[in-house]
Amino acid sequence: MAAEEHAVEGAQEHAPQYATGGEYIQHHLGFLVFGQKEDGHWGFAHSEEEAKDMGFWSLNVDTMGISLVLGLIFLALFKTVSKKATSGVPGGVQNAIEMIVEMVQTNVKNTFHAKNDYIAPLSLTIFCWVFLMNLMDLVPVDVIPLIAQTIAGDSHLYFKAVPSTDVNITAGLALSVFIMIIYYSIKIKGVGGFLGELAFHPFGKWAMPLNLVMELPAFLAKPVSLALRLFGNLFAGEVIFLVIALLGWYQLPLHFAWAVFHILVITLQAYLFMMLTIVYLNQAHNDH
């Protein structure tokens, strides 16, 4: 009972309009959705039902926008450094960025055995972008929504700050990788080779149905697992941050501890996403 009271108290400290801690969390998990409303007008959804009714052709403006901003930050930072990159003694920022580039380069070299100049920059983009998106998890959960609410002048505005806790974002990334897997599979092995790999392995062509039953799920599981692994890890972390945020002043040490632990998750998930992309693309390039 005492804990529940605390939760409510904490929630009220943050935003007075939440009646319970559950509502606080629920509200923080909602998106700022732009789409066509029931009356035919295009606009932002004001409740989760309204957002749901917009159907597929709607856009999560908050996560999409932050994802784009983070991607642009990544490109701008790396672009400025690459413009000034010298082969002499590197400065501080160049050093840091070279470390990342070299890490990606080494991993690609060790894992990817075909020749393709796109893979390494692609992996760098994935690693840095996913890392930055995950990093938003370390921003205290109320900061960015509060800023957005103040700017919009709407204290009930939905705003989700961590793009990788939106399954659309992670699925978008995973599907991009999936598209490339299919593209390179067909490019390297031809349509027949690609389909043959699914149909004639591992048991030869007389067991085609069995092969398809075994290979197709494994093939389709690649994008699904990519998307859901990242989403699940970050979503869970986010929810725990939200729960911790309900604790009032007790949240500070807990928040710190969870954030420190989360640094590991953030980096690991970005690294995993990159590594699995490289592995999948290597498989796509492997002609048996």
Added chain:
Amino acid sequence: MNLNATIFGQIIAFFVFAWFCKNYVWPPIVAALDERQKKIADGLEAADRAGKDLELAQEKASQLLKEAKKDSVSILDQANKRASQIVDEAKEQARLEGQRLITAAQAEIEQEVLRAKEDLRAQVSALAISGAEKILQSSVDEKVHASMLDQLATSL
């Protein structure tokens, strides 16, 4: 957790970002990395070579030093030999000179002796004549007895 068009937005954004990264971000950084790697490799190689050169030079220097020492020893030997030779020659010369002086002096002495004898003889003849004059108490015609006196003088 609605799936919506954000997926497509993310896919498009991803390919645009990856394309941009591939064309404008990746190449300069990797070029700088490769160039530095090459520079470092060259530098290490140069250092290696310099070390080997140094070793070679030291070896050469020590060899030269050894040769120089050997040379100096032989030069010293030669010089010593030459010095003793010169000393010997000088001694020999001095000895010969001394001998020559001695023989010359002896010859002169002999000559002196001969001349003295001659003088003595002449004086003895005069003395004999004057003695004979005194003994004979008479003047002797020098002209008459001259030949006799000369005979006497030569027989002395």
